[in-house]
Amino acid sequence: MRSLRLKFGRNPYTSEFTCAHCRGRFAGGGLYARLEHAGNLVDVPVCPDCERKFGLFEGEVDLGHDNSSHPIGVA
Numbered sequence: 001m002r003s004l005r006l007k008f009g010r011n012p013y014t015s016e017f018t019c020a021h022c023r024g025r026f027a028g029g030g031l032y033a034r035l036e037h038a039g040n041l042v043d044v045p046v047c048p049d050c051e052r053k054f055g056l057f058e059g060e061v062d063l064g065h066d067n068s069s070h071p072i073g074v075a
Contacts, residue, residue: 002037003037004035004036004037004063005034005035005036005037006033006034006036007032007033007034007036008031008032008033008034009031009032010029010030010031010032011028011029011030011031011032011045011046012032013028013032014027014028015027015028017030017032017043017045017047017068017069018045018068018069019045019046019047019050019069020043020044020045020046020057020069020070020072021046021047021050021054021071021072021073021074022047022049022050023069023071024047024049026045026047026048026049029047029048029051030045030046030047030048030050030051031045031046031051032044032045033045035061035063037063038063040063040064040065040066041066041067042061042062042063042065042066042067042070043067043068043069043070044057044059044061044069044070044072045069046072054074056074056075057072057073057074057075058072058073058074058075059071059072059073
């Protein structure tokens, strides 16, 4: 069976991230999604400013490689 593990919600971490939408650096707040498949981790952190401004995002995610900030667009 193929499976995809998905973790998403308000960002509980205070680490420094690169926003998956605007590519700016931020520490804490915003949204956070992590997809895990076949040992690969793909993170999609969204800064608080983009979360407030746009609210809904989408993108095609390559699960074949690890990525700490997979780029996404506005839905």
